[in-house]
Amino acid sequence: MVAGDSGMSSIVFSNVSQTYHSPSDESHDTVALKNVSFTIGDQEFVGIVGPSGCGKTTILNLIAGFLQPSTGEIRLEGARCGYVFQKNNLFPWKTVRQNIEFGLQMNGVAKLQQQTIVDEYLRQMRLEGFADQYPHELSIGMQQRAGLARAYAAQPDTLLMDEPFVSIDAQMRLHMHELLLDIWTKQKKTVVFVTHDIDEAILLPDRVFVFSGRPGMIKEEIPVTLPRPRSHHSLNDPHYGVLRKQMIDALFEKTEDKTLSRQE
Numbered sequence: 001m002v003a004g005d006s007g008m009s010s011i012v013f014s015n016v017s018q019t020y021h022s023p024s025d026e027s028h029d030t031v032a033l034k035n036v037s038f039t040i041g042d043q044e045f046v047g048i049v050g051p052s053g054c055g056k057t058t059i060l061n062l063i064a065g066f067l068q069p070s071t072g073e074i075r076l077e078g079a080r081c082g083y084v085f086q087k088n089n090l091f092p093w094k095t096v097r098q099n100i101e102f103g104l105q106m107n108g109v110a111k112l113q114q115q116t117i118v119d120e121y122l123r124q125m126r127l128e129g130f131a132d133q134y135p136h137e138l139s140i141g142m143q144q145r146a147g148l149a150r151a152y153a154a155q156p157d158t159l160l161m162d163e164p165f166v167s168i169d170a171q172m173r174l175h176m177h178e179l180l181l182d183i184w185t186k187q188k189k190t191v192v193f194v195t196h197d198i199d200e201a202i203l204l205p206d207r208v209f210v211f212s213g214r215p216g217m218i219k220e221e222i223p224v225t226l227p228r229p230r231s232h233h234s235l236n237d238p239h240y241g242v243l244r245k246q247m248i249d250a251l252f253e254k255t256e257d258k259t260l261s262r263q264e
């Protein structure tokens, strides 16, 4: 992996493949990704959709640097990443407030300012009364919102988001969508957003990568040409139905790759 820091952020994958090796038996290795290439530019909002097990989380882990690609190259510029994990977002031994403060402490933010920022995100996430609770004392949806607060408060250049709203109720989810769009617009971030929700995949990103089943490959890249600024009213845009059909067709279209029979 090659990393730079020019103040701009970009993420470039060139022919990246990722195999998880089985410690016991090579025939049980899992080829999660195969020859994935893309470029995500500064302040772009990119969605990733695809069937379970196609390597979406693996892609985020590669961008975050938790994994090194088996083959291919990843180049990152200025990508100070915040990560909203698919699960286990919070430190269980810290309160909600301490969890949100964590990234601010890492960034050297002064104590008084930390408190102001944490209070603001607790308010945004409608968690004001829960600052001193521990994660196990919250519902799953509240834990997810606390994880979002922690990621947003740290103000990273790039936000990696792995199904971040999956446990959040429908009404709150609309608020979460609009809050994310607002943060993305005002704080000028790059966002890589994994979702199984087609509405989210249309409402939020500039482009969507539609992945095949394992081994994950990009089957189609769909530009989301809905005008901005967007809100949940954008779902009534006449073009919305066209994009939805395009995405569903892409998801269900069969790929021709038959070279790795164990992987599907």
Ligand SMILES: Nc1ncnc2c1ncn2[C@@H]1O[C@H](COP(=O)(O)OP(=O)(O)OP(=O)(O)O)[C@@H](O)[C@H]1O
Pocket (backbone or CB within 6 Å): 020, 021, 030, 031, 032, 051, 052, 053, 054, 055, 056, 057, 058, 059, 086, 214
């Ligand atoms: N640490 C690991 N060790 C071995 N295999 C792994 C590991 N992590 C992921 N895999 C395998 O790699 C493939 C891709 O996993 P990944 O978690 O990236 O999929 P995903 O697209 O995020 O799926 P989901 O939508 O269910 O979250 C799966 O077959 C999974 O079993």
Ligand SMILES: [Mg+2]
Pocket (backbone or CB within 6 Å): 056, 057, 058, 086, 162
């Ligand atoms: Mg996943």
